[in-house]
Amino acid sequence: MVERKVGFIKMASEKKTIGDIPEIGVGMIGHAFMGKAHSNAWKKMPYIFWPPAAIPKLISICGIPEESVAEAAKRYGFLEYTTEWKKIINDERIKIVDNVTPNFLHAKLSIEAAKAGKNIICEKPMALNAKEAKEMWDAVKKYGVKNICDYNYRMVPAIVLAKNLIMDGKLGKLFHFRARYLQEWIVDPDFPMIWKLRKADCGSGALGDLGSHIIDLGRFLCGEVKSVMAVTTTFIKERYNEATKKKEKVDVDDAVASVVEFRNGAIGTIEASRFCPGRKNYNYVEINGEKGSIWWDLENMNNLWVFWKEEEPIDTRGFHCVNVTESYHPYYENWWPHGHIIGWEDTFVHTAYHMVNAVINDVELEPMVATFEDGYKAAVICDAILKSSKSGRKEKVVY
Numbered sequence: 001m002v003e004r005k006v007g008f009i010k011m012a013s014e015k016k017t018i019g020d021i022p023e024i025g026v027g028m029i030g031h032a033f034m035g036k037a038h039s040n041a042w043k044k045m046p047y048i049f050w051p052p053a054a055i056p057k058l059i060s061i062c063g064i065p066e067e068s069v070a071e072a073a074k075r076y077g078f079l080e081y082t083t084e085w086k087k088i089i090n091d092e093r094i095k096i097v098d099n100v101t102p103n104f105l106h107a108k109l110s111i112e113a114a115k116a117g118k119n120i121i122c123e124k125p126m127a128l129n130a131k132e133a134k135e136m137w138d139a140v141k142k143y144g145v146k147n148i149c150d151y152n153y154r155m156v157p158a159i160v161l162a163k164n165l166i167m168d169g170k171l172g173k174l175f176h177f178r179a180r181y182l183q184e185w186i187v188d189p190d191f192p193m194i195w196k197l198r199k200a201d202c203g204s205g206a207l208g209d210l211g212s213h214i215i216d217l218g219r220f221l222c223g224e225v226k227s228v229m230a231v232t233t234t235f236i237k238e239r240y241n242e243a244t245k246k247k248e249k250v251d252v253d254d255a256v257a258s259v260v261e262f263r264n265g266a267i268g269t270i271e272a273s274r275f276c277p278g279r280k281n282y283n284y285v286e287i288n289g290e291k292g293s294i295w296w297d298l299e300n301m302n303n304l305w306v307f308w309k310e311e312e313p314i315d316t317r318g319f320h321c322v323n324v325t326e327s328y329h330p331y332y333e334n335w336w337p338h339g340h341i342i343g344w345e346d347t348f349v350h351t352a353y354h355m356v357n358a359v360i361n362d363v364e365l366e367p368m369v370a371t372f373e374d375g376y377k378a379a380v381i382c383d384a385i386l387k388s389s390k391s392g393r394k395e396k397v398v399y
């Protein structure tokens with residue numbers, strides 16, 4: 001078997017007995033969709049990655065309204081709940097703050113958490129824009145806390161394998177990065193106004209919500225971006241606001257299509273939309289290089305399709321599917337016997353694993369993890385895409 005240069009680094013746990021394994025306090029801000037996904041991950045992490053560097057102790061969860069966060073605390077297994085995020089940040093028992101709030105709260109809460117010496121996981125997109133994201137990155141550097149921006153698709157075993165193959169030169173020189181992230185959930189004009197459609201709350205629409213994921217995968221797999229050209233559009237310009245009982249202007253993109261130039265000479269396309277009937281959570285990435293190609297899609301996330309120009313007999317040459325569930329594949333020796341697949345929610349288990357390991361052992365996060373630096377760089381690219389969609393010109397990406 002080929003030794004991989006980058007990839008899953010086995011946890012260096014020196015714990016010999018169960019009694020030696022410490023606990024580490026986790027506080028969560030936000031309790032809805034991502035609150036549920038991340039709570040599941042904190043609980044599952046030590047169960048899968050045994051013995052863990054520490055066992056996450058779910059101290060307190062914050063959200064609004066009170067009755068709903070109280071119910072979430074019970075359901076997800078937190079000792080306490082609160083409606084005041086400052087209580088999470090100032091809680092001495094909490095070492096890791098998990099920020100799963102709407103985008104407009106990411107910067108404020110993460111910077112306050114950094115000041116309080118907390119290690120932070122912040123959901124993506126990291127901020128409303130690159131300026132905010134830079135302030136967040138500066139804060140975690142200044143206060144010396146571990147930081148993850150939760151671009152969780154890097155945590156898929158097949159994606160780490162893809163990264164390893166590229167690092168090993170299996171694709172040779174890279175020519176193309178082709179990515180689409182498509183969903184369907186706001187195609188109905190009667191779908192109401194929510195925070196994910198309001199610029200002041202989310203920064204951008206499909207671009208930040210979906211596009212930033214594949215921008216991050218582009219950087220992770222293909223390298224740094226040099227320039228972008230883009231078109232964005234808003235198909236439904238007003239939505240009914242159920243709170244005010246009035247129509248409200250939608251001031252973010254419903255869809256984005258962008259052409260990308262990488263610094264290594266590769267070119268790419270990035271498309272994101274929530275207006276694609278039939279597409280549930282279609283996150284597709286393809287990379288073509290001089291020696292072969294690979295592609296992956298989230299809805300079949302345990303598989304990586306590969307094509308090697310030279311390796312197969314000519315009459316059977318073609319893409320073939322690797323089920324990335326062998327014990328020698330990234331993360332998989334901790335999971336199930338091969339073929340017993342993992343799911344979307346398990347990407348967050350890997351994120352929790354990396355954070356606990358880094359905090360307890362006081363080491364750098366492993367190279368596949370997206371940090372606040374990556375969150376900032378994705379935000380710079382998003383800003384350049386929005387700028388290009390307005391200017392109609394190719395825009396440089398300057399980190």
Ligand SMILES: NC(=O)c1ccc[n+]([C@@H]2O[C@H](COP(=O)([O-])OP(=O)(O)OC[C@H]3O[C@@H](n4cnc5c(N)ncnc54)[C@H](O)[C@@H]3O)[C@@H](O)[C@H]2O)c1
Nearest residue numbers: 030031032033034035062063064100101102103123124125
């Ligand atoms: N990585 C992924 O796959 C993925 C998927 C979906 C969402 N996200 C990201 O996760 C974040 C949260 O998205 P979501 O879909 O869970 O949103 P959501 O609307 O379902 O939940 C937001 C949570 O924030 C809480 N909140 C809002 N204002 C608050 C305040 N002032 N004080 C305390 N709590 C407050 C709400 O009570 C709620 O629990 C967003 O940044 C989003 O982009 C990531």
